[in-house]
Amino acid sequence: MAIEQKLQKFQCIKRSTRGTINIDPLQRGGILTDEAREALIEWGDGYSICDFCPGVLDMIKTPPIFDFIHKALPEFLGTDHARVTNGARESKFAIIHSMAKEGDWIVLDQSAHYTSFVAAQRTRLNIKAVPNSGSPDYRTTPEGYLDAIQEIIKETGKPPALALVTYPDGNYGNLPDVKKIAAVCHEHDVPLILNGAYSVGRMPVNAKYLGADFIVGSGHKSMASSGPIGVLGVSEEYSSKVFEKSPTHKVKEIEMLGCTARGATIMTMLASFPKVFERTKHWDSEVENARWFSSQLESLGLVQMGDKPHNHDLMFFEAPILFEISQTAKDGRYFLYKELKARKIHGIKAGLTKFFKLSTFGVPRDDLKVVVDAFDEIINS
Amino acid sequence: MAIEQKLQKFQCIKRSTRGTINIDPLQRGGILTDEAREALIEWGDGYSICDFCPGVLDMIKTPPIFDFIHKALPEFLGTDHARVTNGARESKFAIIHSMAKEGDWIVLDQSAHYTSFVAAQRTRLNIKAVPNSGSPDYRTTPEGYLDAIQEIIKETGKPPALALVTYPDGNYGNLPDVKKIAAVCHEHDVPLILNGAYSVGRMPVNAKYLGADFIVGSGHKSMASSGPIGVLGVSEEYSSKVFEKSPTHKVKEIEMLGCTARGATIMTMLASFPKVFERTKHWDSEVENARWFSSQLESLGLVQMGDKPHNHDLMFFEAPILFEISQTAKDGRYFLYKELKARKIHGIKAGLTKFFKLSTFGVPRDDLKVVVDAFDEIINS
Numbered sequence: 001m002a003i004e005q006k007l008q009k010f011q012c013i014k015r016s017t018r019g020t021i022n023i024d025p026l027q028r029g030g031i032l033t034d035e036a037r038e039a040l041i042e043w044g045d046g047y048s049i050c051d052f053c054p055g056v057l058d059m060i061k062t063p064p065i066f067d068f069i070h071k072a073l074p075e076f077l078g079t080d081h082a083r084v085t086n087g088a089r090e091s092k093f094a095i096i097h098s099m100a101k102e103g104d105w106i107v108l109d110q111s112a113h114y115t116s117f118v119a120a121q122r123t124r125l126n127i128k129a130v131p132n133s134g135s136p137d138y139r140t141t142p143e144g145y146l147d148a149i150q151e152i153i154k155e156t157g158k159p160p161a162l163a164l165v166t167y168p169d170g171n172y173g174n175l176p177d178v179k180k181i182a183a184v185c186h187e188h189d190v191p192l193i194l195n196g197a198y199s200v201g202r203m204p205v206n207a208k209y210l211g212a213d214f215i216v217g218s219g220h221k222s223m224a225s226s227g228p229i230g231v232l233g234v235s236e237e238y239s240s241k242v243f244e245k246s247p248t249h250k251v252k253e254i255e256m257l258g259c260t261a262r263g264a265t266i267m268t269m270l271a272s273f274p275k276v277f278e279r280t281k282h283w284d285s286e287v288e289n290a291r292w293f294s295s296q297l298e299s300l301g302l303v304q305m306g307d308k309p310h311n312h313d314l315m316f317f318e319a320p321i322l323f324e325i326s327q328t329a330k331d332g333r334y335f336l337y338k339e340l341k342a343r344k345i346h347g348i349k350a351g352l353t354k355f356f357k358l359s360t361f362g363v364p365r366d367d368l369k370v371v372v373d374a375f376d377e378i379i380n381s
Numbered sequence: 382m383a384i385e386q387k388l389q390k391f392q393c394i395k396r397s398t399r400g401t402i403n404i405d406p407l408q409r410g411g412i413l414t415d416e417a418r419e420a421l422i423e424w425g426d427g428y429s430i431c432d433f434c435p436g437v438l439d440m441i442k443t444p445p446i447f448d449f450i451h452k453a454l455p456e457f458l459g460t461d462h463a464r465v466t467n468g469a470r471e472s473k474f475a476i477i478h479s480m481a482k483e484g485d486w487i488v489l490d491q492s493a494h495y496t497s498f499v500a501a502q503r504t505r506l507n508i509k510a511v512p513n514s515g516s517p518d519y520r521t522t523p524e525g526y527l528d529a530i531q532e533i534i535k536e537t538g539k540p541p542a543l544a545l546v547t548y549p550d551g552n553y554g555n556l557p558d559v560k561k562i563a564a565v566c567h568e569h570d571v572p573l574i575l576n577g578a579y580s581v582g583r584m585p586v587n588a589k590y591l592g593a594d595f596i597v598g599s600g601h602k603s604m605a606s607s608g609p610i611g612v613l614g615v616s617e618e619y620s621s622k623v624f625e626k627s628p629t630h631k632v633k634e635i636e637m638l639g640c641t642a643r644g645a646t647i648m649t650m651l652a653s654f655p656k657v658f659e660r661t662k663h664w665d666s667e668v669e670n671a672r673w674f675s676s677q678l679e680s681l682g683l684v685q686m687g688d689k690p691h692n693h694d695l696m697f698f699e700a701p702i703l704f705e706i707s708q709t710a711k712d713g714r715y716f717l718y719k720e721l722k723a724r725k726i727h728g729i730k731a732g733l734t735k736f737f738k739l740s741t742f743g744v745p746r747d748d749l750k751v752v753v754d755a756f757d758e759i760i761n762s
Contacts, residue, residue, distance in 0.1 A: 007453065007658055010651040011416045013444045015423055017432045030427015035392045040421045040645070042396055046411015046601030046608050051398045051727070063394045072388065086467040086609060089638045097503070102483070114630045115639050121627055122478070122635050220427030220644055227427050227644030228467060228609075246502055249495045254503050257470045258496050263601055263608030263646070264421070270391040277388060346432070 017346045021367045024347030025170065025314045028361035029202050029222035032268060039271035040226055043264040050262065055251045057259035057266075058083060068270050076277065077215050078206030079233030081243065083253075084219075084269065085260045088197040089115035091216035091232035092164070094255040095193055096123045098242045100161035107148045107160050107190070109140045109176070111169035116195060128152060128160070136305050138172045138316075140165070142180035149188045164193040165212075167205070171357060172306030173198070173314030182211025191238060197221050198314055200231065201276045202361060203283040207233050214238070219265065224272035229265040279362075286313050289368060290360045296372040300379050305355075313361035321379055323354040336378065343374045398727045402748045405728030406551065406695045409742035410583050410603035413649060420652035421607055424645040431643065436632045438640035438647075439464060449651050457658065458596050459587030460614030462624065464634075465600075465650065466641045469578040470496035472597035472613035473545070475636040476574055477504045479623045481542035488529045488541050488571070490521045490557070492550035497576060509533060509541070517686050519553045519697075521546070523561035530569045545574040546593075548586070552738060553687030554579070554671075554695030563592025572619060578602050579695055581612065582657045583742060584664040588614050595619070600646065605653035610646040660743075667694050670749060671741045677753040681760050686736075694742035702760055704735040717759065724755045 022028065032040070043049060043063075052062045058069040065084075073082040085091045092115065100106065102124040108116050110129040120127050128151065130144035145163060152160045163185045168175045178194060185192040191213040199205045200217025201224070207215040213235045220227025234242050243253045252258040261269075290313045294304045301321040304310060322336055329335035337350040348356045360368055403409065413421070424430060424444075433443045439450040446465075454463040466472045473496065481487065483505040489497050491510040501508050509532065511525035526544060533541045544566045549556045559575060566573040572594040580586045581598025582605070588596040594616045601608025615623050624634045633639040642650075671694045675685045682702040685691060703717055710716035718731040729737045741749055 004655065004659070007655040009445055010449060010453070010654050012419065013423070013648065013651070015429060015432070016443070024428075024432075026428045026431055027426065032425050032427075037422065037425060038393065040425050040607075041418065042394070044413050044418060044421050044607045044649070045408065046413075046599075046606060047405075047407045048396060050407055051396070051405075052731075062397070064390055068391060072391070086471070086641075087643070090467070093638060114627075114633060117629050118627050118633055118635055118638050121629070122638065218427075225427060226421075226425045228642060228646065229644075246495070246499050248498050248502070252495060252499055254499055257474060257499050257503065260467075261609060262468070263610075265609065265644070265646070267394065268425070270394070273391050274385065274388040278385070350433075 020344045020346040021363065021370060022347050023345065023358040023360065023363065023371060025357055025359035026221065027347065028313065028359040028363070029198070029224070030220040030227065031224060031362065032226060033224050033272045033275045035271040035275070036224055036226065036268035039267040040264050043267040047262060048264065049266060057262055063267065063270070065266060065270070068273065072273065073231060074233065077200065077217070077231065077233035078208040079215055080236040081234045081239045083232045083243070083256060083260070084266055085230045085232050085256070087228040087230040088195065088216045088218040088221065089119055090260070091230045092116055092193065092195065093119040093122055094232060095214050095216070095234070095242055096120055096125065096162060098244065098255050099191065099238065100125055105152045105156065105160035106162045106164065107145060107152065108164040109166050109169065111138060111140055111171060111174065112164060112166045113170050113195065113197065116164055116166065125161070136303070138174060138306055140169070140174065140176040142177055142184050145181050145184045149184065149190060153188070159188045159190050162193060163190045164195060166195045168198050168312045168314060170198060170314065172316045173310065173312035174306045175311050178210040178212065186211065198312070202280065202286070202313070204280050219269045223269055223276050225269040226265055229261045229269055286361060287311055289313070289363070289365060290315060293360050293368050293372065297375060300375050302375070313359045314357065315359070316355065316357045318355045319353060325379070326353040339378045340374060343370070345371055345374055401725045401727040402744065402751060403728050404726065404739040404741065404744065404752060406738055406740035407602065408728065409694065409740040409744070410579070410605070411601040411608065412605060412743065413607060414605050414653040414656050416652040416656070417605055417607065417649035420648040421645050424648040428643060429645065430647060438643055444648065444651070446647060446651070449654065453654065454612060455614065458581065458598070458612065458614035459589040460596060461617040462615045462620045464613045464624070464637060464641070465647055466611045466613050466637070468609040468611040469576065469597045469599040469602065470500055471641070472611045473497055473574065473576065474500040474503055475613060476595050476597070476615070476623055477501055477506065477543060479625065479636050480572065480619065481506055486533045486537065486541035487543045487545065488526060488533065489545040490547050490550065492519060492521055492552060492555065493545060493547045494551050494576065494578065497545055497547065506542070517684070519555060519687055521550070521555065521557040523558055523565050526562050526565045530565065530571060534569070540569045540571050543574060544571045545576060547576045548580050549693045549695060551579060551695065553697045554691065554693035555687045556692050559591040559593065567592065579693070583661065583667070583694070585661050600650045604650055604657050606650040607646055610642045610650055667742060668692055670694070670744070670746060671696060674741050674749050674753065678756060681756055683756070694740045695738065696740070697736065697738045699736045700734060706760070707734040720759045721755060724751070726752055726755055
């Protein structure tokens, strides 16, 4: 086959999950607004936002990136300073890499996203994980942070360089008591990073109120943005360290490698921002939907793990009854995926039956009912 | 003003330079193909490409990201292994950060992009810049690399950890003799990074043929992709180092922080790739256009710096005659920008007259004639 023919497969690829009810936790908060879709087309060309660049991304006045990064975003995050990055993981790495050095220690929750571990590993840190309470609550506690910090002090003679807490974690959707965790950290002079990849843009979250020194969020996960894009908030105290400038190229920030989200991604974040700002005010109805959904699935014999009553759209279910069915089902462990697919429901990982996670964020109640009915049919027919 | 009203300015922002003849070197190679525009809309939602993720971006089979990254891309770059990253600068940092450690030395060309310096600074390396030959050629030579490497050996007792060469540089569009530079580097056991941000996707370039151990390219600069996105090619010899996996999360590559271009950006790269592949075969006509354009501007009294005859669409002109006019023009040093803007030509930085850079890449000959005529009028009327 000629190479030209072989390459054709990269063109005109359709997304096969279009039109389904999507309950993938990764994807619910990143569905674009109409305004973001418009921005994608208007600003899609490479480096389009640099038409009137004064030397660095966050200083661009036309389009109003400066106003977004230096005014709207810090207020939204509750921080003194903010930047846009290529994602929450890149925000975390920028903080960790600038604040700590090889061989230092970091404390993070066992429930942390894998990228928190990897960002610390990329900086060649030692990691101490704060265990969660295990089944069924999987709770992360301030006492756990206290123990971890004290152990490190005992072993090394000094506190860890950083701590990180995930709010909520990406498995159970648990919201730990960040205020108390921050108090524990600060008593020991440990700066605290808040990973808000599943909160910033979904629910009200304010770094200062919670006592975090840093906050990171994800545009494609929770801010209705086309990725990869994230946000980074830093307190005044640490901003000169995280945003240190190049000795040779005076306006360029080293950890940002100069500029980060230098494309349409940032324009989708701006375009969605008014609606994202607005939706965080209606978080109570999201929690209500999540709790209703959880109670419905529990009435079918599934068990929701984590905080109860639940406080977030991201939920983890154990489903012994589905596992049992899978043992004799034609498609084995893939039966649940196929049954849901046949009902145009997407987002639970293929092959899982015993336990799985999902999200109800922004799913209309009618669609949630379709999902509940689907489980009912799958279990009871 | 209510906050909701204030935020409205982030919505529905139009790009004011639409419909102009764009000669911005940063933007010429990143203009999307129709196929990429379609991909943007189809795959715009956050994490859309993760519908069927097997655990890591480059292994996704649906859409065919695996085939692109592990088959088409290494062949295109002339490397054993390839990845997609968040941009050329992020590719460079991943190489430098994995291959070198704090205090090591790197040799790079004085003409290198600022991000090459900043990527080395982020890794806390010592930098030795190979001087170029200065005006009017600004040439980077293999002898310069030899001198720099030998100086470092003399000073530190060992060769630098890495060398980097920019092909072409972003100011003069010069194409240094990479084969000879690679030979010099390898004689001293120094691995060589080729920064192809302005070549990969525009012209034929093959890392193995040129002798480079690493190659980086930019999707939004030269591969008709919506940014930020880049490519990274690595030889077999260094791949285990650059793509080292997390000890705790076995499929995740540390330098990639797990996954990189986890959004529509990678789908625009795939969608444009067949046409990008094709256009590199017609590079001779691009060079012809550039040379024609250069000769036209020179006949008006401007002087093209760098390689002559020129071998790339990116060109740097000195324009003493425009500087002279600016001295008495109503808009002073902004007169050239305004005169060009009035003729719907965009891409030369506002405020520049004495010298400036531009690109003719993919600009139809008729549009180039409009630009030449504009300069003629501005100078001679």
